[in-house]
Amino acid sequence: DQQVKQNSPSLSVQEGRISILNCDYTNSMFDYFLWYKKYPAEGPTFLISISSIKDKNEDGRFTVFLNKSAKHLSLHIVPSQPGDSAVYFCAASAREGNKLVFGAGTILRVKS
Amino acid sequence: KAGVTQTPRYLIKTRGQQVTLSCSPISGHRSVSWYQQTPGQGLQFLFEYFSETQRNKGNFPGRFSGRQFSNSRSEMNVSTLELGDSALYLCASSLGDLRETQYFGPGTRLLVL
Numbered sequence: 001d002q003q004v005k006q007n008s009p010s011l012s013v014q015e016g017r018i019s020i021l022n023c024d025y026t027n028s029m030f031d032y033f034l035w036y037k038k039y040p041a042e043g044p045t046f047l048i049s050i051s052s053i054k055d056k057n058e059d060g061r062f063t064v065f066l067n068k069s070a071k072h073l074s075l076h077i078v079p080s081q082p083g084d085s086a087v088y089f090c091a092a093s094a095r096e097g098n099k100l101v102f103g104a105g106t107i108l109r110v111k112s
Numbered sequence: 113k114a115g116v117t118q119t120p121r122y123l124i125k126t127r128g129q130q131v132t133l134s135c136s137p138i139s140g141h142r143s144v145s146w147y148q149q150t151p152g153q154g155l156q157f158l159f160e161y162f163s164e165t166q167r168n169k170g171n172f173p174g175r176f177s178g179r180q181f182s183n184s185r186s187e188m189n190v191s192t193l194e195l196g197d198s199a200l201y202l203c204a205s206s207l208g209d210l211r212e213t214q215y216f217g218p219g220t221r222l223l224v225l
Contacts, residue, residue, distance in 0.1 A: 006154075032211050043116065043202055043216025044155070089154060093211060099168045100214070102147070104154035 003027045004092050006103035015112045019077040023090030023103055026071065030092040034100070035064060035075050038087045047088075048075070080110045114139065116205050116217035124223045130191040133220045137184050137205030143167075144186040145214065146178060149200040158201075161186055162208060190222075198224045 005024045013019045023033075031052040036044035050057040050064045050073065057064050063076045077084055090103040117136045125131050137144050145168075146158040157170035161180035180186045184205070190197055200221050204214040 004154075009152075036216075041218065043204070043218050045216070046213045091155075099157050099160060099170070100145075101157065102155035104152055 002104075003030075004090055004101050004103040006088075006090055006106045008106050009104070010107040010109070012109045012111060013080045015082055015110055016079045019075075019080045019084065019108055019110065021075040021077075021088050021090075021106050021108065023073045023075075024071060025073075025092050027092070027094065027101075028071070029094040029096065030101075031095060032093045033064070033066060033073050034091045034093075035062075036089045036091060036102075037084075038089065038105070044089055077108075080108075082110050082112045084108060085110050116203060116215050118201075118203055118217035118220050120220060121218065122221050122223075124225065125193050126225050127193055127195060129193050130189065131193060131222060133188045133190075133201055133203075133222075135186045135188070135203035135205075135217060137186070137203075138215055141205035141207055141215070142184055143206045143208050144180055144184065145204045145206075146186070146188050147202045147204065148172075149202060149219070150198075155202065158188065193224045195224050198222060 034049040035047040037047050038044040048062050066073045087105045089105045091100045119134045143162045145160040147155040160168040164180045175191045178188045200219045202219045204216045206212045206214045
């Protein structure tokens with residue numbers, strides 16, 4: 001039962017353009033969402049998060065949008081840089097349960 | 113501050129054997145979570161320990177177990193290994209709430225033959 005889905009296994013973008021990574025969830029109890037980035041041979045590192053009381057959170061080149069009615073969130077990277085090439089995981093949590101549910105990840109390749 | 117460390121980094125075992133993986137969290141962090149990463153499945157939550165107590169558990173069989181010591185270091189054990197247990201096992205630490213930033217170790221890559 002995949003409660004958090006990242007339907008695009010991979011995405012290729014030209015350097016300087018926008019990267020949009022998408023994530024859908026099914027559990028309406030989720031109220032906190034995060035994005036993690038993972039390089040090969042390293043553990044995931046936290047990128048940005050958003051609470052369900054907001055619909056947008058921005059941190060430098062990274063912006064996360066949350067559409068609660070559609071149970072959808074997206075991560076925008078503008079402008080994309082070759083160093084952004086990594087696997088991006090979307091994760092969600094509910095206040096009850098205190099555990100993170102991760103998506104399968106999207107491989108982003110930024111071409112120079 | 114030193115990051116999360118995991119040992120060993122690579123491991124090869126055969127079916128039926130058991131394995132123990134170790135995780136040392138960031139100093140001061142009391143929560144340690146374990147995840148299994150396989151291609152196409154993302155990170156699957158195994159369990160979380162806080163102050164030596166298992167606080168949360170994912171949907172894995174009882175062959176997967178863990179424990180946490182008084183210094184917050186954690187071990188994960190898998191008994192009667194199966195081919196499907198081949199994966200990257202990641203641990204993450206945080207101060208206490210999973211909504212706080214979790215810091216991941218580099219993982220232990222387990223290959224079961």
